[in-house]
Amino acid sequence: MDIRQPQREQQRFSRRILLALGLIAVMTAILLGQFLKIQLLQHSNYATQSTRNAIALLPIPPARGLILDRHGQVLADNRVTFTLAITPNTAGDLSRTIAHLRSILPVSEVDLDAFQRDLGRTHPYQPVVIRRNLGAAELAAFAVHRHEFPGVELQARLKRYYPYGPLFAHVVGYVGHLTPAEIDEESANHYAGIDYIGKNGIEAEYEDILRGEPGNQNVEVDARGRPLRTLRDTPAEQGENLTVTLDLALQQAAARAMGTHSGAVVALDPANGEVLVAYSSPAFDPNAFVDGLSGNAWAALRDDPATPMTNRFLRGAYPPGSTIKPFVALVALQNGVITPDEKLPGGATYQIPGSTHKYYDWKPGGHGAENLGEAIRDSNDVYFYQVAMRLGITRLSAGLAPFGFGKLTGIDLPGEAAAVLPSPEWLQRRYHQPWYQGQTVIVGIGQGYLLTTPLQLARATAAVANGGNLVTPHLVRSSADIDNPADAAPQSIGLSAAAISEVQAAMRAVVTSGTAHNLAKDPNAIAAKTGTAQVRRARRNDAGRALTGDPTALQDHALFIAYAPADHPRIAVAVIVEHGGHGGSAAGPVARAVIDAYLQESTSPLPNPGATP
Amino acid sequence: MNWSRWLLRPWQRLDPAITTGILLLMAISLGVLYSSSQGNLGIVFQQSLRFGIAFIALLAVANTPPERLRAWAPFLYALGLFLLAVTLVAGHSYLGARRWLGIGPLSFQPSELMKLALPLFLAYYYAQQEHVQNWRAAITGFLVIGVPFLLIAKEPDLGTAGQIAAAGLFTMWLAGVRRRWFIGLIVIAAVSAPILWHFLHGYQKDRILTFLDPQRDPLGSGYHIIQSMIAVGSGGIFGKGWFNGTQVNLDFLPEAQTDFVFAGFAEEFGLVGVLFLIAVYLLIVLRGLAIAYESRDPFGRLIAGTLSLTFFLYVFINMGMTTGILPVVGVPLPLISYGGTAMLTFMIGLGILMSVHAHPRLHE
Numbered sequence: 014m015d016i017r018q019p020q021r022e023q024q025r026f027s028r029r030i031l032l033a034l035g036l037i038a039v040m041t042a043i044l045l046g047q048f049l050k051i052q053l054l055q056h057s058n059y060a061t062q063s064t065r066n067a068i069a070l071l072p073i074p075p076a077r078g079l080i081l082d083r084h085g086q087v088l089a090d091n092r093v094t095f096t097l098a099i100t101p102n103t104a105g106d107l108s109r110t111i112a113h114l115r116s117i118l119p120v121s122e123v124d125l126d127a128f129q130r131d132l133g134r135t136h137p138y139q140p141v142v143i144r145r146n147l148g149a150a151e152l153a154a155f156a157v158h159r160h161e162f163p164g165v166e167l168q169a170r171l172k173r174y175y176p177y178g179p180l181f182a183h184v185v186g187y188v189g190h191l192t193p194a195e196i197d198e199e200s201a202n203h204y205a206g207i208d209y210i211g212k213n214g215i216e217a218e219y220e221d222i223l224r225g226e227p228g229n230q231n232v233e234v235d236a237r238g239r240p241l242r243t244l245r246d247t248p249a250e251q252g253e254n255l256t257v258t259l260d261l262a263l264q265q266a267a268a269r270a271m272g273t274h275s276g277a278v279v280a281l282d283p284a285n286g287e288v289l290v291a292y293s294s295p296a297f298d299p300n301a302f303v304d305g306l307s308g309n310a311w312a313a314l315r316d317d318p319a320t321p322m323t324n325r326f327l328r329g330a331y332p333p334g335s336t337i338k339p340f341v342a343l344v345a346l347q348n349g350v351i352t353p354d355e356k357l358p359g360g361a362t363y364q365i366p367g368s369t370h371k372y373y374d375w376k377p378g379g380h381g382a383e384n385l386g387e388a389i390r391d392s393n394d395v396y397f398y399q400v401a402m403r404l405g406i407t408r409l410s411a412g413l414a415p416f417g418f419g420k421l422t423g424i425d426l427p428g429e430a431a432a433v434l435p436s437p438e439w440l441q442r443r444y445h446q447p448w449y450q451g452q453t454v455i456v457g458i459g460q461g462y463l464l465t466t467p468l469q470l471a472r473a474t475a476a477v478a479n480g481g482n483l484v485t486p487h488l489v490r491s492s493a494d495i496d497n498p499a500d501a502a503p504q505s506i507g508l509s510a511a512a513i514s515e516v517q518a519a520m521r522a523v524v525t526s527g528t529a530h531n532l533a534k535d536p537n538a539i540a541a542k543t544g545t546a547q548v549r550r551a552r553r554n555d556a557g558r559a560l561t562g563d564p565t566a567l568q569d570h571a572l573f574i575a576y577a578p579a580d581h582p583r584i585a586v587a588v589i590v591e592h593g594g595h596g597g598s599a600a601g602p603v604a605r606a607v608i609d610a611y612l613q614e615s616t617s618p619l620p621n622p623g624a625t626p
Numbered sequence: 627m628n629w630s631r632w633l634l635r636p637w638q639r640l641d642p643a644i645t646t647g648i649l650l651l652m653a654i655s656l657g658v659l660y661s662s663s664q665g666n667l668g669i670v671f672q673q674s675l676r677f678g679i680a681f682i683a684l685l686a687v688a689n690t691p692p693e694r695l696r697a698w699a700p701f702l703y704a705l706g707l708f709l710l711a712v713t714l715v716a717g718h719s720y721l722g723a724r725r726w727l728g729i730g731p732l733s734f735q736p737s738e739l740m741k742l743a744l745p746l747f748l749a750y751y752y753a754q755q756e757h758v759q760n761w762r763a764a765i766t767g768f769l770v771i772g773v774p775f776l777l778i779a780k781e782p783d784l785g786t787a788g789q790i791a792a793a794g795l796f797t798m799w800l801a802g803v804r805r806r807w808f809i810g811l812i813v814i815a816a817v818s819a820p821i822l823w824h825f826l827h828g829y830q831k832d833r834i835l836t837f838l839d840p841q842r843d844p845l846g847s848g849y850h851i852i853q854s855m856i857a858v859g860s861g862g863i864f865g866k867g868w869f870n871g872t873q874v875n876l877d878f879l880p881e882a883q884t885d886f887v888f889a890g891f892a893e894e895f896g897l898v899g900v901l902f903l904i905a906v907y908l909l910i911v912l913r914g915l916a917i918a919y920e921s922r923d924p925f926g927r928l929i930a931g932t933l934s935l936t937f938f939l940y941v942f943i944n945m946g947m948t949t950g951i952l953p954v955v956g957v958p959l960p961l962i963s964y965g966g967t968a969m970l971t972f973m974i975g976l977g978i979l980m981s982v983h984a985h986p987r988l989h990e
Contacts, residue, residue, distance in 0.1 A: 022924070023922075027919060029800050029802070030800065030931060034912075037938055040938070040942050041904065044904065044945050045901075052859060052863065052892070053897065056861075056863075059858070059860040060862065062859075063856050063872055063873055066856065066876070235878075
């Protein structure tokens with residue numbers, strides 16, 4: 014039984030070999046099944062994953078569009094700057110590389126902090142900026158030692174440059190580094206590879222047009238993300254150049270005339286509302302903001318008592334003072350509470366019937382009995398106290414509203430202020446107080462609760478100049494690419510032609526024989542109105558801060574509105590000089606400088622506007 | 627006997643079918659290496675050299691009569707056990723495992739020796755055994771397998787221990803040990819698996835968990851298998867073409883020249899290439915089984931059958947782990963993966979097959 018049986022063993026062996034064969038068949042089938050599954054059925058899925066592995070999109074940033082004035086002068090330019098960047102995984106020992114770099118060119122602590130911050134956010138194969146804006150000497154120094162710095166590369170980048178520095182700081186605005194908060198997932202594509210975003214002014218308002226669209230490179234990368242070769246290029250769509258209505262020469266004239274005074278100048282084309290000058294003083298250098306300000310520099314700007322960061326022409330709310338009188342006169346004529354020829358009693362003071370409080374005229378002793386034209390010419394306060402009382406605050410407020418007071422003008426700039434056109438309803442809503450007649454009286458001479466921005470004043474002045482049409486101030490004309498709602502046809506205010514010409518004549522008389530006779534000799538026929546706004550109340554409110562120890566701070570604000578030429582107005586101007594004293598002597602020359610520059614310019618040949626690439 | 631006859635005679639022992647298979651695999655191996663190394667001729671040359679050396683070893687073994695191999699078997703097995711024990715005590719530690727033994731400037735894994743010594747010894751044992759079907763033959767077999775299994779598992783190298791155990795079990799199965807023993811073993815393994823789980827090392831548990839769900843840790847332990855499946859799957863029917871595999875050439879595929887060489891091949895040559903490769907392997911395996919089937923020598927047919935089945939098992943495990951059927955265990959793709967030791971073992975194994983075929987033993 015237990016004797017060996019080769020025959021039987023042979024058979025059993027053969028049987029088991031055959032069984033093993035069956036096992037091989039089953040296992041092979043399992044393998045084949047898996048190959049069919051992943052190479053045939055799920056092939057497209059795996060092919061997609063493989064492509065996603067190996068293809069990376071590298072963004073190509075567009076060049077930002079330039080901003081040009083109406084004659085093609087470049088207000089915001091792009092300049093090539095050189096930047097040093099370190100790619101960590103090819104540079105090796107970072108601290109040694111940086112130490113060596115610092116031995117040939119300066120690298121500040123601010124630069125180092127930014128480098129460390131960015132280092133944590135990027136992949137080790139992506140270059141991280143260590144120094145920006147290399148000077149010519151630094152470029153040369155690096156070029157000589159270049160071979161000692163593996164993984165350190167020199168990159169050429171476009172950087173925003175504002176050739177006129179502070180001159181257009183508030184209107185053109187500036188760009189700054191893009192922060193993560195400024196882009197969401199949707200807009201992230203539009204900013205691929207872009208460092209800057211418009212933070213303020215035209216740069217912010219027309220960001221979408223100026224920015225352009227980034228292109229991209231389809232690049233094959235290896236498992237460490239190193240680009241190996243370019244597969245496909247989608248070029249960037251460059252940002253569009255933007256021609257604005259501003260006029261460099263006028264802006265320069267305004268700035269020169271303002272000198273070191275704080276204040277604002279706005280000049281409009283009364284026919285269509287194009288903004289020729291928009292200047293706020295003091296200003297700041299926008300170039301400092303492009304690559305970020307140091308903490309100290311920012312604190313200095315922020316805490317400067319002259320508030321250079323405040324946009325006075327757009328957000329400064331000032332009592333208009335006597336510059337409101339032409340508009341009050343128009344409201345009175347429109348409401349029929351007075352005729353042009355009716356003379357109202359003069360005197361040194363005015364008293365509301367039944368009240369003992371005296372409202373003084375600016376002129377000691379006051380004026381005699383005057384009609385409307387004379388009262389505007391001489392800026393007769395007592396006359397306008399009476400007119401305001403005749404109108405009452407409801408009609409006065411309703412009548413001033415069509416000139417755009419107390420409302421946003423709709424200019425194509427971010428951050429505009431509406432200022433205040435007071436009414437009893439407004440006072441109740443705002444301060445829960447009833448309206449007193451005395452408050453009506455002083456609104457008649459542009460004091461009290463009434464506040465206007467220089468832009469609103471210029472707009473209202475343009476409406477008088479163009480015969481009663483309200484324009485919308487704007488900086489950019491609508492075109493095929495740009496739909497600017499502010500570039501709209503002027504709207505009629507609905508004033509009678511007779512009333513308008515009465516006031517126009519009176520404003521011309523202000524210059525020829527009135528409170529602005531210091532401009533009477535100007536060859537251009539200027540029509541104007543002076544104004545002086547008291548700041549004592551403001552001083553009390555701000556006691557201890559801006560005004561301490563500065564005698565000029567106690568002076569009144571000087572205001573001036575004007576247009577010219579008187580018969581065919583082509584420019585309307587509003588000027589405010591803070592603590593300038595009397596409007597005619599302090600603010601008038603500024604307006605005159607702008608008007609002269611403009612009217613002189615248009616009689617001499619000019620470069621063809623719009624001839625830009 | 628003139629010199630030319632003396633020079634030619636060793637070549638006559640070569641089996642034409644298996645030799646064809648080896649040459650085809652060699653060509654595929656060099657081609658894949660050339661691509662995955664991005665045209666590094668140095669690597670290709672090194673691999674060719676190893677092929678040359680391994681092929682000389684194959685020639686030598688093919689010309690060694692099975693009787694002599696049989697006579698060496700107990701000695702080889704004892705030497706293997708001894709070296710494994712020495713390795714545990716004095717081996718090189720590499721990545722936390724003692725698998726290598728240094729002898730002068732050379733270092734090698736005694737477990738490689740055991741891959742051949744164990745089946746040789748079991749074949750030797752069962753070939754001379756009178757009563758294969760009794761319990762003593764079974765227990766002896768399990769002991770012969772168990773000792774080296776435990777020594778290797780202790781290194782720890784559970785993958786190799788398992789492969790060696792599988793080879794031993796193949797021999798026992800072909801020798802005719804009763805079926806109930808195998809069934810019993812499977813039952814015991816299944817029952818004790820949850821207990822054994824606690825004895826596994828962290829990375830071993832990791833591999834198994836990752837096998838069950840590669841996305842568990844896609845950049846860590848799951849990375850290999852995910853990238854490997856992407857490589858195989860993206861190959862499609864015709865592949866991306868030689869040198870065009872992005873997974874392998876852009877370094878997304880780890881170990882693209884050793885354990886995961888198959889994924890790179892499948893990416894560049896697609897399903898068509900894979901079918902061809904499987905056909906080549908089946909040619910070798912089936913030819914080996916035929917040699918076993920035809921052999922009238924108990925020792926010869928046992929060792930020939932065992933080595934053929936083991937060869938196939940390696941192919942299955944490697945292809946299985948690169949395509950997500952099996953957990954990742956460090957098993958090379960026979961004769962294609964870059965590396966010398968495993969190739970030498972496979973070639974000697976194939977040499978033994980040829981020897982069995984070339985030295986038919988006349989009936990006793």
